[in-house]
Amino acid sequence: MTTFPPALASLTNLTDLNLRNNQLTALIPELANLRKLHTLWLSENHIDTLPSVLFKIPSLWKLGIEGNPLVSPPLELFEAGHDAVTAYFDQSGPTRALAEVKLVLLGHGQAGKTSLVKQLLGEPFDPHEDQTHGINIRDYFVPTPDHQLQVRLWDFGGQEIMHATHRFFLSRRSLFVVVLDGRQDEDPSYWLGHASTYAPDAPVLVVLNKSDLHPNYQFETKRLREMFPNIRGFIRTSCKQGAEGIAEFCAALRKELLAVPMIRTQWPEAWLEVKAELETTEKPFLTRDEFSHLCHKAKVDHTGQQEALVRFFNDLGIAIHFEDLHLDDTHVLNPEWVTNGVYRILNHPRVIKAHGIVPTDRSTLTNLLETPVHADQKASSAPQFTYPREKHGYLIELMRRFELCFPLDSNNTKILIPNLLPKDEPEFRFDFRGATKFRCQYPEFLPPTVLPRLMVRSYRTIEDSLRWRYGMVLRATTSGARALIRADRNRHRIDIWIEGRQKRDFLAVLREELTAIHGDFPNLAVTESIGCPCRDCHEEAQPHFFKYHKALSFYLKKPDGAFPCDRSEEFVPLRKILEGIDGGDLVQTVDEIRDTVLELKHHKDYGGNEWDKVKDLLSSRVGIPGLFQVDLLKLVEKVFNRKK
Template identity: 30%
Template sequence: MANTPQRFLEKIRQAKDKKLKELDLSNDWDRDSKEKLTEIPAEVFELEWLEVLNLSGNQLTTLPEAITCLQQLTFLYLSGNQLTTLPEAITRLQQLTYLGLSLNQLTTLPEAIIRLQQLTYLGLSFNQLTTLPEAITRLQQLTSLDLSDNPIEKPPPEIVEQGIKAIRDYFRQLEAEGTDYLYEAKLLIVGEAGAGKTTLAKKIENQNYQLQEEDSTKGIQVIQWRFLMENGREFRVNIWDFGGQEIYHATHQFFLTKRSLYTLVADTRKEDTDFYYWLNVVELLSDNSPLLIIKNEKQNRHREINELQLRGQFTNLKETLPTNLATNRGLEQVLEQIKHYVKNLPHIGSPLPKTWVRVREALESDTRNYMGLDEYLNICQQNGFTHRNDKLQLSSYLHDLGVCLHFREDPLLNKTVILKPKWGTDAVYKVLDNEKVICNLGSFTRSDLANIWCEDEYAMMHDELLRLMINFKLCYEIPRSQGKYIAPQLLSANQPSYNWDKTNNLILRYAYEFMPKGIITQFIVAMNELINEQQCVWKSGVVLSKDQTKAEVIEYYGKREIKIRVSGRHKRDLMTIVIHELDKIHDSYKLLKYNKLIPCNCDTCKNRQEPHFYPFEILRQFVVDRQEVIQCQKSYQMVDVLGLIDDVMNRRELLKAEQQMGGDFLLNPSETIRENIVVTINNVIQPSKQENNFMTEPSKQEDNSKSAVPVTLSFAFRNGMFYLFVFVVVFCLIAFFGGSLPFHYLALTIIGTAIFIVLIGVLQLRQDDRLSEKSFVDLTKMVLEQLPLISNIIKQFQGNK
């Protein structure tokens, strides 16, 4: 025990002396490495009665065979260590129900994991797993499996993201149908308008294509290109050529897909390509897919690019290739590099059930733009599918790959499978490009849509296409104006004049390292019901109204920030709603880097429109390090840290931030056990939500909107469910025994129960750190004094002092 930190020695002694069932030897993020365990102290293995062992946040590289001595373990926390393998010894802990292994260096899982038949939660996020053993699907009790942020190739990531049920279905189909491979990829061509994107797309398809004056691409053009691989199989490339106009930038997030190859075309004559913008957009939206820069050297004009600097900042940049598309100089090398990178995309060669490949080929040969869901299901049936869920799993997989579009969660769109995504995107862009809609500043009606979508191919699909635009957050229906819609990308750029009360405002800012276009327009769509008569809304901002409270939300794109200020009666409530909606949008960009800036509330700053701001991450770190105050850089006063957070947002945002940083080991064992109990209760009350929560830890169970409020025991108190439960129980008991009890006993029962509920509320407020120790004692005393007997005892005790 010589190398074991003293604080751990004391905990082990206590556990041994008191025969404690929980032992917490975890560390937080920033603790000095000298205070972390490199091996588990041998004395731990003498505690054979342990049920919970937390070793998170240390520097363990292996687990000894002796861990099998702890046969009573049900919770084992190993997140945030340096484990590279999971020894089979751990699989002999037959009572384990919770195993946290996030933030390690695991590359494989042993087949022997099948022995952990009691396991209900397995956390493996932020490891190096590339494949999953089929054995994992035979853990019958496993309901929560977190595999996020692993480079998994088998099963395909699109299946892994759907959770353990989808993974079980995938392996079952592989075993039943046999294995085949899908050699298909997506090539996306991006860049400024007029750079030569369309010319490159057509030159890839046919090297002999002769240049001609091309109209600027409207929306997206899709071209198919096929070539033979070395094994004789045909490789299919779907080339997506994106329009370069500003209006299309806000829609990139819906079409720039993962596991694709990107080419950025730059016109060397114009020197107008914003490399920083395009490389950031691709990195952000494609989950680091490989990218090639194609320098279109028109009239042989060369342009130097600081490739070394760009490679240092963007790891997905693979090659910079010069060419002259007019003379085909360098084109052969461009084609060879494109072939090389599309063939080496992670999903190429991944095993798929044969039925999947057959259905994909059947859909490919269908010339229609869309088909009904029943027709799609029949095609699946004809090609060997027997389970409806398997057919829908395939539609989700193809949707995620961008091969077709099937919005399963939408009650209208789920009835249609869009076979040609270009058909849908063309329809969307026809609205955004329409001159009348542009002149009306984004306003349009259903009769306008009838004129815009007048072709036969759209005749029967107006409702579905409109819903597609709403799903893409490209428009919204004006509240209380049925049949009238707004596309916020086309709103006026001029901010309207309005009155604003500047006293006692709540202020918050979001600052971004890189700011993708379209955040504010998505927010406007999401919050449209709170826009008062659609008066105070413009292209880069909006004023919301709710319960005599107003929120002003403005995007300053040049400064890469969004500024929020709230005025009125219920400022914090409306601020919470705004933060929640913005965070949902942020969550849709996996790699988006930003900071919330919290305003100072010292005497100098609290009524200013430009107070000093603290980054939320700094305040979070202060809380982690148990620093209660921070200095204002304007007044130099010391300010309460938790008070700063409480002014603007719910304190639970701290827990959410910690969970996003690294999983289960930030919670202590007893807290996590308590949360598991509540999750179990919630799964009984709301079983329909369980299917959507396979990829979350028990400590992070959320609804589908990714609410910032974690499911903890205190949530049960705060949402009133506990009080309602007690009230119902007491009411039933009183109704049952009311006739047999004397009136004075009945009255005492009712009063006592009411006081008991209040006392529980006081205890909860103290637990949430919303009451100081002194206030807690005073309030508890005040409540207890309402009970006659206890009141007399308290008075006697005070009299004897």
């Protein structure tokens, strides 16, 4: 369907309308006739503008618009709430296209990201180019027939410790350039995974830089495109040899930049006034009241519009706003001020030598924050920032709230940065015989922050300082159960072994924390697996593993079924597999759900109302330990061949 059927507008008693997965490009004003419309699904179409009459339908409370190239009203307004959208339509004054976009360059240090930026800007190649420390943000202008497109180039430092900060700044409305340099151990999926998990819909260009040094390097284009569908192209460049491939790169980049929907987003002139004021301020941070004052000066008075505006600034890279933080009164931040401040702490030789232990007294923080880490930064053309003493505590608290560190004592006199811990695992005893075994496998990408963040969340239960960069030993406070947790970056997995009493309860706590961390990555693929409880595997540290969701799905269909173990060839009952990590609560709940579904399915008057009862039952049980991350409704629909 490419056009909205006018006949639908005459169905004045219509309450639910599903137009998902069509080719619609526009809606009609006659939609206002549907005064009783309750839900409207428009997802996965080609609609760029929603008419104001849509938001005047009094009964409309659910609107699905995902997967549309929406430019008006701006998507951020929907996140700010219905009142913000209506205020947008009620305002007077002209609007115009934004014509700005954020471009992020990712890659290892010395891959040549800065040299590539300089080629875009027409600057000469420097064979002795210093590595980027923190981030550098520069403007690049692309002429078009209608206007000049402003591109904010974010050049990230490639040092490994800085990868943990990427989730602060990789926003969804961006274009990514992954820069490789052909080193033998380089894995393109690492950087592509960064882009995909933080901004799943963002387009990506992959550049092999320094191609003169690696003329035989081959892209695995087919495999990478299958793993990361948003890849738009692979390009070989050399900034050294006569700017080889740069023209091709510029052409591909221009094509993708002009296709970014955000550049066509219609901004009210009042919003642009706020943006201009913010860009001219020399202050590295604004309080909430100061930002609100800027908005009021431009007559952007609605709180919802102010919230939408600050989200826009965040996506554009003009400013950084951490929505979930209410630290101090700092509201809007210069992104370079933040990243370079955090960088000075993370990369200071004193902190690295201490394996991530940082005293938080005023003297130490002054030393860390008021002195550039590298001497070459003093002469750099990049902005030089100062960090007043009253903001030192703010930066430390920011690092804590974003789970980069945790306190080492109750008085917060020291913090520990897990990413700087020693790599070697210390000596300790652990009894793998009879331990509960659990695994999180990340098929495409294990974000480097998952284990450090789990350590930050679990720091109170770390046993006798048994912590290292890729693992830790925990002891449950009440039961005394012990957990060994290891991250294997090469195999893209996290393994958990638990020994002692109440093992399942301790595992449930750890799974809940991992699930919360995974939730911060919109496109992260994770497979949970359970260690086989058969006689042979029971004694092994590395048993055969069964996929959790698969076992649960089969149990719904056949509760007396069994899976074969690849090691012992013994058939292990599904009930025993599931009870091994979730106990009887999970099995009892699944049994109840299955019995209810069967009863309703065979009811002589089976219909929509009964199916709603099933959905209500499933919704009421999602909080039971063992059921998180499991879409039981989808499983039930598949098992009983029920279509929505």
